[in-house]
Amino acid sequence: MERSRRMMASYRAGKAGLDDVYRTICQEGVETLGATRVGIWLFNEIGDAITNVCTLDARTGEERGVVLEEDDFPAYFRSIRDNLRVVATDAATHPATAAFDETYFAPLDIMSLLDVVVFIASSPAAVICAEHCGERREWSEADILYLEQLAVVIRMLLKIPVNRAA
Numbered sequence: 008m009e010r011s012r013r014m015m016a017s018y019r020a021g022k023a024g025l026d027d028v029y030r031t032i033c034q035e036g037v038e039t040l041g042a043t044r045v046g047i048w049l050f051n052e053i054g055d056a057i058t059n060v061c062t063l064d065a066r067t068g069e070e071r072g073v074v075l076e077e078d079d080f081p082a083y084f085r086s087i088r089d090n091l092r093v094v095a096t097d098a099a100t101h102p103a104t105a106a107f108d109e110t111y112f113a114p115l116d117i118m119s120l121l122d123v124v125v126f127i128a129s130s131p132a133a134v135i136c137a138e139h140c141g142e143r144r145e146w147s148e149a150d151i152l153y154l155e156q157l158a159v160v161i162r163m164l165l166k167i168p169v170n171r172a173a
């Protein structure tokens with residue numbers, strides 16, 4: 008988590024870009040959790056969709072740009088708003104995530120998922136997502152706590168004014 012904090016300080020000072028910070032957070036998540044994929048998703052202004060701004064896949068590298076809309080995945084959006092996280096050992100059958108199975112989980116071989124919501128001013132602003140591929144994974148309390156800590160880093164990052172000092 009230290010690399011993410013240092014990168015965020017560089018961003019605040021105008022020495023690093025936002026994409027660099029996202030990439031560092033995802034890289035640390037993959038390395039520390041041993042997850043196959045870690046991604047950051049931002050809510051749109053009205054809160055009915057999230058867009059992937061960075062996912063690091065240990066197998067294939069970085070990706071971004073996928074948009075998930077509440078109309079297509081209402082159980083997931085309801086769950087992250089109500090529970091603030093999703094802990095799915097079997098992502099394909101978990102009530103909040105089962106709708107992703109054919110379109111998202113199966114093509115990427117995602118078996119388990121751990122999501123934590125980032126709030127700013129009592130509104131959901133982002134989701135940090137850890138995904139494990141190839142085999143199911145029981146997420147430990149330490150895994151959940153670590154992802155919650157990364158969510159705090161993202162929260163601080165999103166609160167940095169866009170017109171920061173150079």
